[in-house]
Amino acid sequence: MTATAYPAVVLFDLDGTLLDSAPDFIATANAMRQARGLSPMALEQLRPVVSKGSRAMLAEAFSDLPAHEREALVPAFLRTYEALIGQHAGLFEGVAELLQALEQAGSRWGIVTNKPEYLARLILxxxxxxxxxxxLIGGDTLAERKPHPLPLLEAARRLDTAPGACVYVGDDERDILAARAAGMPSVAALWGYRLDSDDPLAWQADRICEYPQQLWQVQAWPLAAAAVV
Structure with missing residues (x-):
């Protein structure tokens, strides 16, 4: 069935879904590379793994280091990113209008991200x-993070809404897995970050959208199980 109104609650991933944060992360990685006497890396090299988290980005930025040495760099990566956060990032085209449309329709929206909560809160x-x-639920807010369903279930609980009455939008397979486990309809955001080897069709999201502008249309949303606006 096709929705005839926006969902009452929409939950979004952050990096790669609402926010094009790759420019902040390439600045972070290159600041760390420069401090170690390495030449800058290209945005195109880092961009596909941004949604995979700091460890995946460090694996790209310092591929010659063994895993345990890259792991030791995680705190420095987060500190460097915190100092640069928001200086280069921006919303994906169409996101601002999408959020405005949801609000004008009386829908509520929130964020469930694997980014540490303190960093996500700096962006607000x-x-x-x-x-x-x-x-706002971060990757360290609870005992579990996506693809575990707990963050989505907790977001729905805090909004006093049944999980099935929410829709989750994300650009990574873990987003869709978490939504399915939570009993929450999902939208795969193809405008985000993913590897060439990723197959969004295999994620089995309820909807797949190439651009945020598609979600301006009520009919593009999966039908939530309960209240819609």
Whole structure:
């Protein structure tokens, strides 16, 4: 069935779904490479793994290092990123209008990300989202993170909404796996970050969208099991 209204609650991944944060992360990686006497790496090299997290980005930036040495760099990577956060990143085209359309329809929206919560919260005031974002769950907010369903279930609980009445939008397979495990309809965001080997069709999301602008249309949304707006 096709939705005839926006979902009552939409939960979004952050990096690669709402926010094009790759420019911040390439600045972070190159600052660390420069400090170690290495030449800059290209954005195109890092971009596909941004949604995979800091360890995946460090594996690209310092591929010659053994895994245990890269692991030791994680705290420095996060500190460097914190100092640069928001300086180069921006919303994907069409996201601002999408959030406005949801709000005008009376829908609530929130963020469930694997980014550490303290870093995600730094972004909210930069975008004027402190009062607009109804819930924020980070990768370290709870005992589990995506692809475990707990973060999505907790976001729905905090919004006093059944998981099936929410829709989750994300650009990584773990997003879709988490949504399915939570009993939450999902949208795979193809405008985000993924490897050439990734097959979004295999993720079995309820909807696949190439651009945020597609979600301006009510009919593009999967039908939530309960309340819609």
């Amino acid at each position: 005031p930069q975008l004027g989202w402190e009062q607009r974002c109804a819930v």
